Amino acid sequence: MNDIVQIIRDVVSGVLMISGSILALLASLGLFRLATTRARMHATTKPATLGVLLCGVGAALQMASTSDVTKVVVIIVLQLVTAPIGAHMLSRAVGGK
Amino acid sequence: MSIRSFVVVPRAAALFGFWILLWGEWSAANVASGVIIVPVVSWLFGHQQPARYSLRPLGALKLLGFVLHSLITSSLRVALAVVSPTPKRTVTSVQTVQLERGSVFIAAIVANAITLTPGTMTLDIDRDNITLSVHVLGEVDSQAFRSEVLKLERLVDGAFGAQRKEAAPR
Amino acid sequence: MTVVAYVSLSLLALAAVVGVVSIAKRSHLGDRAVAFDMLTSVVTCGLLVGAGVWQEVLNLDLAVVLGLLGFVASLTIARFVESQVEQE
Numbered sequence: 001m002n003d004i005v006q007i008i009r010d011v012v013s014g015v016l017m018i019s020g021s022i023l024a025l026l027a028s029l030g031l032f033r034l035a036t037t038r039a040r041m042h043a044t045t046k047p048a049t050l051g052v053l054l055c056g057v058g059a060a061l062q063m064a065s066t067s068d069v070t071k072v073v074v075i076i077v078l079q080l081v082t083a084p085i086g087a088h089m090l091s092r093a094v095g096g097k
Numbered sequence: 098m099s100i101r102s103f104v105v106v107p108r109a110a111a112l113f114g115f116w117i118l119l120w121g122e123w124s125a126a127n128v129a130s131g132v133i134i135v136p137v138v139s140w141l142f143g144h145q146q147p148a149r150y151s152l153r154p155l156g157a158l159k160l161l162g163f164v165l166h167s168l169i170t171s172s173l174r175v176a177l178a179v180v181s182p183t184p185k186r187t188v189t190s191v192q193t194v195q196l197e198r199g200s201v202f203i204a205a206i207v208a209n210a211i212t213l214t215p216g217t218m219t220l221d222i223d224r225d226n227i228t229l230s231v232h233v234l235g236e237v238d239s240q241a242f243r244s245e246v247l248k249l250e251r252l253v254d255g256a257f258g259a260q261r262k263e264a265a266p267r
Numbered sequence: 268m269t270v271v272a273y274v275s276l277s278l279l280a281l282a283a284v285v286g287v288v289s290i291a292k293r294s295h296l297g298d299r300a301v302a303f304d305m306l307t308s309v310v311t312c313g314l315l316v317g318a319g320v321w322q323e324v325l326n327l328d329l330a331v332v333l334g335l336l337g338f339v340a341s342l343t344i345a346r347f348v349e350s351q352v353e354q355e
Contacts, residue, residue, distance in 0.1 A: 020312055021274070024282045024312045026172075026180075027308070027309075028283075028286050028305055029179050029285060034182075034234075036189060038189065038218070039187065043305070044301055044304050044308070047172040048305055049213065050168050050169065055319075060319075063324075067120055070119050071119070071327040071330075072318075080213075082337075088219055089342055089345040090300055090345040091218065092221065093349035093352065
């Protein structure tokens with residue numbers, strides 16, 4: 001029984017981490033393909049934040065102790081809160097379309 | 098206690114609970130260090146912050162679900178615009194929306210949440226009129242966009258809004 | 268589990284290469300700042316994957332510090348770009 005739970009946990013973690021990495025790759029490609037600076041900030045805030053969220057949940061499932069899971073929650077909340085604020089300040093500084 | 102009323106959590110309790118969670122166990126040393134550190138941190142950094150956190154749990158859950166759902170949708174939309182960039186998907190525009198609740202606190206949370214919803218990114222908040230300037234990627238209809246933002250504001254108000262007289266029980 | 272690690276870390280390495288090339292190729296400082304922000308997100312993802320697969324708990328502390336410092340760096344660059352634009 002314990003074995004099956006372990007396998008399910010590993011599979012779910014693996015799927016989450018791989019999809020998080022795919023999203024991070026898409027975000028990086030978005031830096032290249034989108035035309036203006038502000039459009040590139042769209043790519044920085046949305047897929048990158050979701051990628052960190054998915055990788056974080058995948059890592060949290062594998063962690064053994066409560067303190068590690070809390071640290072992952074701190075990382076995710078930090079990314080979720082700081083990405084929009086950073087994009088806002090940079091877009092105000094840069095201007096343009 | 099009806100489920101629509103506030104849950105009020107004192108800031109010190111929230112900080113203490115977070116400290117214990119970070120250490121991971123209820124040992125004597127953790128509790129003792131928490132009791133010392135929490136007042137020190139509150140005194141050092143917490144002068145102008147509110148001493149109590151209040152939110153409505155059901156509204157907060159609904160907001161969280163909506164933000165997660167729109168995060169997924171928006172990432173897929175950006176991915177689509179990256180992989181096959183048609184002019185309709187990559188045209189940019191700046192839209193303005195005036196919010197209705199008149200609170201700058203709610204406007205700040207809505208501004209942050211808008212950046213996570215499909216195709217939109219907050220540029221500026223006008224504090225006097227509570228107006229948001231939003232940069233939109235992709236084709237958008239102004240009226241549909243306004244109603245989306247106002248719906249988001251309703252959700253945020255449902256989670257964090259100021260105390261109102263509750264409606265009479267039916 | 269190590270298969271997952273190899274696949275996701277190679278994807279993230281590719282993303283990081285694209286980010287670094289973007290920093291080198293763009294001419295405007297604001298574009299470089301956006302690419303830098305993306306790089307911090309990619310490295311955070313990499314640290315989280317490493318922590319999950321190899322139970323490397325140190326990575327989590329590193330990721331927290333990276334998130335904080337990367338945020339402060341983004342804001343500092345934004346202020347600097349703003350002051351540069353004002354000077355012109």
